[in-house]
Amino acid sequence: MRDFLKTKFFLVIVVAAVLAAAVPTALSALGAKQYLRSAVNVVLTPAQKGFHLVADALDGYASYFTRYDEIVAENLLLKQQIADLSDRLYNAEEAEVLNVWLSSFLEMKRAHTDFTFADAAITGRESVNYMTVCTVDRGSLMGIETGMTVVTPEGVLGCVSEVGPTWAKVRTLIESSSSIGAYIERTGELGLVEGEFALSSEGLCRITYLAADSDVRVGDRVLTSGYGSVYPRNLVVGYVTEIVPDEYSRTVTAVIRPAATLTGLARVMIITSYDVYHES
Secondary structure, three states: OHHHHOOHHHHHHHHHHHHHHHHHHHHHHHOOHHHHHHHHHHHHHHHHHHHHHHHHHHHHHHHHHHHHHHHHHHHHHHHHHHHHHHHHHHHHHHHHHHHHHHHOOHHHHHHOOOOEEEEEEEEEEOOOOOOOEEEEOOOHHHOOOOOOEEEOOOOEEEEEEEEOOOOEEEEEOOOOOOEEEEEEOOOOOEEEEEOOHHHHOOOOEEEEEEEOOOOOOOOOEEEEOOOOOOOOOOOEEEEEEEEEEEOOOOEEEEEEEEOOOOOOOOEEEEEEEOOHHHHO
16 A cells, blocks of 8 residues: 555646646636636546546445455454364363263273272383383382382283382283282182293283183183282183193193273273272
């Protein structure tokens, strides 16, 4: 707009307008008003029309930019409203997912009414097919301690092995240093669930110290025993997939596929307290 006001074309229009107003007055003063009026009108009329056209154009031009500013403001407002709605939709979807996930623990909560849980999100994991160690976003400031049991809706994931102020490391049951007191649900036979390096790459672990005449079978469910372990009793560990007799030790080892998901896991529950006597 300012650039247009500085152009020669605009100056010509202004001069023409001034002349259109001043010339008749000058002619009248000289006494030639009647003789020259027609000639002046013939000369100046096109210029006057041009001036009015330009003035109308300038009004439209100014109105356009005024409207343009309004459109920009409306556009910004609409973008903000869309962003707000997107946030609300995302939060609603997140809340729904979390609600479904929390609901999946209802069966475990009903079976263990004395459990106190703290939910946690997995923020890091080892870059392997099956998690042997992972990091969660809960730590000592939230009351988390080493040895606490970590579970998924399906069963035992592992236990807390290291704690920081706002984070904790979780050692899963397939990690080679992991051990869980357990028993075969169908027979009541006691054993020790251990992680083994060779099995961990397949997402498996094993139960050892079963008697040579053990009646363990493929498909049997394995539960935590609560003996000599930090784990509460009767949590699901996994299912027997293979039986391996050991002739030298006269014992039987059974390979177990954990019930807990070890791939693509995003959230877990930490059992922060439970009644030992209730679980025994």
